[in-house]
Amino acid sequence: MTRAGLVRKSAYQDSVALLTLARDLRTAAGVREVAALMGTPANHDLLRQSGLLTAEAESAGPNDLVIVVEADSESHARAALARAEELLAARQQQRRSTGRVLPRTMESALRQLPGANFALISVPGAWAAAEARKALRLGLHVMLFSDNVSVEDEVALKRLARDKGLLLMGPDCGTAYLGGAPLGFANVVPRGRIGLVAASGTGLQQVACLLAAGGEGISQAVGVGGRDMSRAVGGTMTLDALDALGADAATELVVVIGKPPGPEIERQVEDKLRGLGKPAVVALLGAEHGVGPGEGKVRRVSTLEDAATAALSALRRETWTARPFSRDGAAIHRRIAEARAALAPGQRAVHGLYAGGTLAYEAILLLESLAGPVASNLRPHGDGIHRVIDFGADEFTLGRAHPMIDPASRIEAVAALAKDPRVAVLLLDIVLGHGAARDPAGDLAPALRAAREAARREGRTLHVVASVIGTEGDPQGLAAQVAKVEDAGAWVLPSNAQAARAAAGIAGAEL
Incomplete structure (x- = not known):
C-alpha cells in the first residue's frame, strides 16, 4: 500500500x-x-x-x-x-x-450581477465568517453552507443580519427554498402555500417531499442552522424568519422543524407563531407534543411526517390524527409478523445506517419509545442492543465525501453487519435531490443483496427496511430509486418514521 x-x-x-x-x-x-x-x-x-x-x-x-x-x-x-x-x-x-469570466471577489460578483440580493457561501470554516460578514455589509442575505464556524461568530453574524434587516441562514445550512429556487441539497417540489423554518436540512427535505406527495408545495423554506434555537444563539434567525413568513402573502401556514430548544426560546417561538395570525405546526423532535391550552392555531407534533400531514389537514380544514402507518395498517402488521417469524434465535437488534443526521435522530427517538435503549454516535454515552449511526458526522467524513454523495462508508457497514448474528434489521434512509448522488439506491443495492445472501448462507434472514426521501421530479426519480432498493430485497415505507416503526416491530416491539 x-x-x-x-x-x-x-x-x-x-x-x-x-x-x-x-x-x-x-x-x-x-x-x-x-x-x-x-x-x-x-x-x-x-x-x-x-x-x-x-x-x-x-x-x-x-x-x-x-x-x-x-x-x-x-x-x-x-x-x-x-x-x-x-x-x-x-x-x-x-x-x-461558457464565455463567462468568474468573479474573484464578492464586490466584482455584484458588479456582474448588480440586482443580486443573496449570497451562498461555501468556503472553509476559518474564512466563512469573514465572507458572510462581507456579504451582509454589502446588503446581501446569506446562506452559510460552511460548517466549523464558531458559536461566537454565529451570534455576531446573526446580530449584524438582524440590524440590517437581512437573513443569515446557517452556518451548516444545507437546504433552503427561496423564491422558488432550491438551494443546497434540495428536492424538486412545487411552489405552494406552506412556509418552513428548519434547523435541519434532511428534516426540511423529508417534510417538503411529504407535502409534495400530498399535493401541496412550498412558499419559502428558510434553513437557520442546527444551533439557532440553542441557548447560546437564542433563536435569532428562527424568529426573524417567522417574521418574514408572517409578512409573506404567499404563505398561508407555517411549519417549524428542529430539536427541543430551551424553555425560554421555545416560548418565544410559540408566542411569535401565535402572533402571526396564521396556522402553524411545530415539530421539535423529542419534545412533548399536542395542543396546549391557549395555543389556538399552533399545533405541536412528534415526527417529521406528522408535521407534513398536520399541515395538509390544517390547510384543508380537516380533522387531523397522528397515524403510525399511512397505508393498510392490517397488511403492514401482517408483514411485520411474517418478517419477525423468519428471524433466527438471537436476532433482536435494529441497526440504523443513516446519511441524514435529523433522520437518524428521529429514528433513535422512535426506536427507544418502542424497542428500548439505542446506542448512537449522536448520543456518545448511550447503550443498548439497537444502534443508529449518523454517517454524516465528522468522524465519518474525515477526508471523504458526505454519505449523501458517497455511499462507501455505509456499504462497508452493511457488509460488516451481515456477519453479526444479533442483527435482525438494517434501517436505512436514501436521500434524493439536487446535490445528492446520481444513483444512491443503485449504489447501495449490490451491498444489500450481498448482505442478505451472506446471512442466508448462515441460516439467518436479514431484513432491510428503508425510506426514500425524494420526489418524482428529482434527478434520480423517486419511483426508479424505490424500485432499485426493493429489487435488492428492502421493504420501502413512505417516511422515515414509518420505517423506524416497522423495523422496531420486526425486532419484537409491540406496535
Missing part, C-alpha cells in the same frame, strides 16, 4: 466540487482512500488523523488544493492522481466554454 499526493497552488475549489472529485477517484482501480480538500490548518489536522498527511500535503497553504490518494501500489496511486488532473482540467475547460 502506498500514498501519493499533489498540491495545486492558489486553486480554490468549493466543498461540493471536492466531494464529487473524491468520490470519482475512489472508483478507480486499486484505490483505497482519497482526500480532496484545501490546505487549511484544520484540514492538515484531518489528514493527519486519517493517516493521509503526505509531505506534499503538509507543504500546502490555505489557498492550495490538496489531493492525497492511498492505493494498493504506486502505479495505482499515480494513475488516480493523473485522473484527478484530467477531471480538474475538464472542469476548468467547461467553465471557459
